[in-house]
Amino acid sequence: QKEVEQDPGPLSVPEGAIVSLNCTYSNSAFQYFMWYRQYSRKGPELLMYTYSSGNKEDGRFTAQVDKSSKYISLFIRDSQPSDSATYLCAMKNSNYQLIWGAGTKLIIKP
């Protein structure tokens, strides 16, 4: 079983819609949770990171962590075609290594 599960998609939504991206994990020791965005042929770019449970907002992006359910989410409001990319969740284990999800390909249709 993978430590981090993420639906690879693709997820296709119309412009302006609210997007919900999710990951589940099995290791209760994970404390730091990250969301990265990756455009084609580029490296991952850190969008947000959160520590433990709760919400964090940055502009149109909201990251949510529910440690009791081992579930994290990234919400994108007022989605734009430029948001089309692969979104990866990553979590830090007790050795401070990043454990990654497979990435969800997001397509925003104009």
Added chain:
Amino acid sequence: EAGVTQFPSHSVIEKGQTVTLRCDPISGHDNLYWYRRVMGKEIKFLLHFVKESKQDESGMPNNRFLAERTGGTYSTLKVQPAELEDSGVYFCASSKNSYEQYFGPGTRLTVT
């Protein structure tokens, strides 16, 4: 400020050959990481340097992989001899702290 750079962007080699990948981190970043993504799989951690010292190399797949960071600046990752299963995208990242890692564009390695 220049970002993390990696060279080459793409390398095609035959099985049994040697390849050396290079990573130049952001200036002032003591932490340097190598990751690999094999097609169809998740990104996997390979190793972590703090300055010139290997902090954690537990992700290195086997002794055909050798990473160095002489002088604590740029890093190289050598694969010798390359095998077919080494094909994938190799990412380098650097950071000042352990949270915000900045990634390079990756080197796409194809072993034929």
